[in-house]
Amino acid sequence: MIEVTDPDDPRLDEYRFLRTADRRPDRPGGLGLVIAEGTIAVSRMLASRYPVRSMLGVRRKLETLPPVDAPVYVTTAEVMAEVIGFHLNRGVLAMADRPEPLSVSSVIDGARRLVVLEGVGDHENLGALFRNAAGLGVDGVLLGAGCSDPLYRRSVRVSMGHVLAVPFTTLSPWPDGLKLLQDNGFTVMALAPAGAADLSSVTPPVKAAVMLGSEGPGLTAEAIAAADMAVKIPMVGGVDSLNVATAGAVAFYALGLGR
Amino acid sequence: MIEVTDPDDPRLDEYRFLRTADRRPDRPGGLGLVIAEGTIAVSRMLASRYPVRSMLGVRRKLETLPPVDAPVYVTTAEVMAEVIGFHLNRGVLAMADRPEPLSVSSVIDGARRLVVLEGVGDHENLGALFRNAAGLGVDGVLLGAGCSDPLYRRSVRVSMGHVLAVPFTTLSPWPDGLKLLQDNGFTVMALAPAGAADLSSVTPPVKAAVMLGSEGPGLTAEAIAAADMAVKIPMVGGVDSLNVATAGAVAFYALGLGR
Incomplete structure (x- = not known):
C-alpha cells in the first residue's frame, strides 16, 4: 500500500473525474475506465477478467480486500473526497481498463x-x-x-x-x-x-x-x-x-x- | 382552471417547500401533505381516498386529467420551476391532505x-x-x-x-x-x-x-x-x-x- 497525503498527488489524477472517466474514450471527458465503488463491487472487480489499474481507499476498507497486482493508494476519507470532488461513503474505489468485448x-x-x-x-x-x-x-x-x-x-x-x-x-x-x-x-x-x-x-x-x-x-x-x-x-x-x-x-x- | 403568472402568488405557497412539505407536521418543515408528481401518479391520487387540496401544472398536462373539486392552477413550466425551486419535468403536481390511517x-x-x-x-x-x-x-x-x-x-x-x-x-x-x-x-x-x-x-x-x-x-x-x-x-x-x-x-x- 502506498500512503498518499497530498490531494494533488498526480498519481491520483485519474480519480479526479469520476463523473466522466467511465465514458468511452470517444466521448467528452471519456477515459474508458471501469470504476468499482465499495468493497463488494471492488472485490468482484478483483475476481473478474477486468485488468485493475489501481485502487484508492481508506485503510480500514482496503484491508478487507485481497491483494492485487497494481498500485494501492491509501489515504483518509477527507483527502479522498477532495480528490474525487464529492464525498463517497463507500471508502474504496478501483479502476480497471476496458478489455476487448467478448465474442x-x-x-x-x-x-x-x-x-x-x-x-x-x-x-x-x-x-x-x-x-x-x-x-x-x-x-x-x-x-x-x-x-x-x-x-x-x-x-x-x-x-x-x-x-x-x-x-x-x-x-x-x-x-x-x-x-x-x-x-x-x-x-x-x-x-x-x-x-x-x-x-x-x-x-x-x-x-x-x-x-x-x-x-x-x-x-x-x-x-x-x-x-x-x-x-x-x-x-x-x-x-x-x-x-x-x-x-x-x-x-x-x-x-x-x-x- | 385558475391562470397564475406571478411566481410569488400566495395561493401557490404550499408548493414552495416540496422537499419538506411531505414530512409529518411534527417534523421540521413538515406540513403533512401528500404530493403526487406527473400525470400517472396524479390521476391515481384523483381516484384515491386522499382529499385533493389543489393542483398545479402546465395546461397540456392538466387537460389530460379528470376534473377535481379543488383549485387547479395553470401556469408555465418556467413559473412552476420558480415556485418549486427546481425543474420538474413531469409538468403537474397535486397536493392532498393526509387522511386518518386505516384500521x-x-x-x-x-x-x-x-x-x-x-x-x-x-x-x-x-x-x-x-x-x-x-x-x-x-x-x-x-x-x-x-x-x-x-x-x-x-x-x-x-x-x-x-x-x-x-x-x-x-x-x-x-x-x-x-x-x-x-x-x-x-x-x-x-x-x-x-x-x-x-x-x-x-x-x-x-x-x-x-x-x-x-x-x-x-x-x-x-x-x-x-x-x-x-x-x-x-x-x-x-x-x-x-x-x-x-x-x-x-x-x-x-x-x-x-x-
Missing part, C-alpha cells in the same frame, strides 16, 4: 440461460438487471439495439459489481442476430404485456433466452416477431407493467434459471 | 394476499414494493417496526402513485400483531435467505401474508419466529440477495397473488 460465441457457448435486452437505456435499470441475472442464475447477457453501456459507473454500482462477473456482449445485426441464438438451440422468449402465453403456464425450455425491452415502449414489433414466442407476466388489470429489471427477475425465477 | 381490520378484511414489512426504511424500496404489490395483485400492506412513511414524496413517485391505491397501515405491537393475521386465517410466510422451504416448492395458501425485511439485515429473528414458515428464493451460490422490492415481486408472483 457472442464466448457468451453463449455452454450457457443455458441468457438475457437479451433491447432499448434498455437507463443505467440503473441495466445495473439492476445484471444484479438480478447474477442472483437468479443467468449465464450471460446480450445487448441488442439501443442499450446503454453496462460499464458506466452507475450501472456497475447498482449491479453491485455483477456487470463485471456476468458475461455480456453486443448482439448485432439487430434483431436478425437472434437467429444465431436459435441456431444454437435457444428458445427466444419475448417478455411482452401482450404476450400470448402466460409465463406461469410455460414449461421452461432446456436453453432459454429471455428478451426484455425498455420500460415505456417495450420491445419493438420486429424483436417480438423474431422471437420464438411471446410471454407475459400475469398482471392485475389496469396496472402499469413492472420495472424492466423487476420483470426480468420474475421471468428468470419463473423459468427456473439456475436450478 | 388493521379495514386493510385485512376481505383480503387474500397481504405484504408485511419490517425495517424497510428506504423510500425508494418502499415505493417500489407498492408498485410491485399493485401490479401483482396484493390486497394490502402492513408496516411493522422500522418502516418509513410510504406517503413521502419519493415513495409516492417511485410507486407510480400506487401507495395511494393499495391500502396500508401500521401493525403493532410488533411482531406480536402478526397473531391478528393468523387469527384471521392468514399464513404468515417470512421471506429469508435461510428460509427452510424453497419458495418454488410451497403450495400457495388460500390467505397468505408475505413478510419481508430490509435489504441488509433482513427480518429480525423475532419476526421470523412469529411467522408460520420461512421461505427462500432459490439463489445462485455466493450471490447477494435481491433488492427487497425485487424479492417481493418474485414472491408475489410465485404465490400466485392476483390469480
Whole structure:
C-alpha cells in the first residue's frame, strides 16, 4: 500500500473525474475506465477478467480486500473526497481498463440461460438487471439495439459489481442476430404485456433466452416477431407493467434459471 | 382552471417547500401533505381516498386529467420551476391532505394476499414494493417496526402513485400483531435467505401474508419466529440477495397473488 497525503498527488489524477472517466474514450471527458465503488463491487472487480489499474481507499476498507497486482493508494476519507470532488461513503474505489468485448460465441457457448435486452437505456435499470441475472442464475447477457453501456459507473454500482462477473456482449445485426441464438438451440422468449402465453403456464425450455425491452415502449414489433414466442407476466388489470429489471427477475425465477 | 403568472402568488405557497412539505407536521418543515408528481401518479391520487387540496401544472398536462373539486392552477413550466425551486419535468403536481390511517381490520378484511414489512426504511424500496404489490395483485400492506412513511414524496413517485391505491397501515405491537393475521386465517410466510422451504416448492395458501425485511439485515429473528414458515428464493451460490422490492415481486408472483 502506498500512503498518499497530498490531494494533488498526480498519481491520483485519474480519480479526479469520476463523473466522466467511465465514458468511452470517444466521448467528452471519456477515459474508458471501469470504476468499482465499495468493497463488494471492488472485490468482484478483483475476481473478474477486468485488468485493475489501481485502487484508492481508506485503510480500514482496503484491508478487507485481497491483494492485487497494481498500485494501492491509501489515504483518509477527507483527502479522498477532495480528490474525487464529492464525498463517497463507500471508502474504496478501483479502476480497471476496458478489455476487448467478448465474442457472442464466448457468451453463449455452454450457457443455458441468457438475457437479451433491447432499448434498455437507463443505467440503473441495466445495473439492476445484471444484479438480478447474477442472483437468479443467468449465464450471460446480450445487448441488442439501443442499450446503454453496462460499464458506466452507475450501472456497475447498482449491479453491485455483477456487470463485471456476468458475461455480456453486443448482439448485432439487430434483431436478425437472434437467429444465431436459435441456431444454437435457444428458445427466444419475448417478455411482452401482450404476450400470448402466460409465463406461469410455460414449461421452461432446456436453453432459454429471455428478451426484455425498455420500460415505456417495450420491445419493438420486429424483436417480438423474431422471437420464438411471446410471454407475459400475469398482471392485475389496469396496472402499469413492472420495472424492466423487476420483470426480468420474475421471468428468470419463473423459468427456473439456475436450478 | 385558475391562470397564475406571478411566481410569488400566495395561493401557490404550499408548493414552495416540496422537499419538506411531505414530512409529518411534527417534523421540521413538515406540513403533512401528500404530493403526487406527473400525470400517472396524479390521476391515481384523483381516484384515491386522499382529499385533493389543489393542483398545479402546465395546461397540456392538466387537460389530460379528470376534473377535481379543488383549485387547479395553470401556469408555465418556467413559473412552476420558480415556485418549486427546481425543474420538474413531469409538468403537474397535486397536493392532498393526509387522511386518518386505516384500521388493521379495514386493510385485512376481505383480503387474500397481504405484504408485511419490517425495517424497510428506504423510500425508494418502499415505493417500489407498492408498485410491485399493485401490479401483482396484493390486497394490502402492513408496516411493522422500522418502516418509513410510504406517503413521502419519493415513495409516492417511485410507486407510480400506487401507495395511494393499495391500502396500508401500521401493525403493532410488533411482531406480536402478526397473531391478528393468523387469527384471521392468514399464513404468515417470512421471506429469508435461510428460509427452510424453497419458495418454488410451497403450495400457495388460500390467505397468505408475505413478510419481508430490509435489504441488509433482513427480518429480525423475532419476526421470523412469529411467522408460520420461512421461505427462500432459490439463489445462485455466493450471490447477494435481491433488492427487497425485487424479492417481493418474485414472491408475489410465485404465490400466485392476483390469480
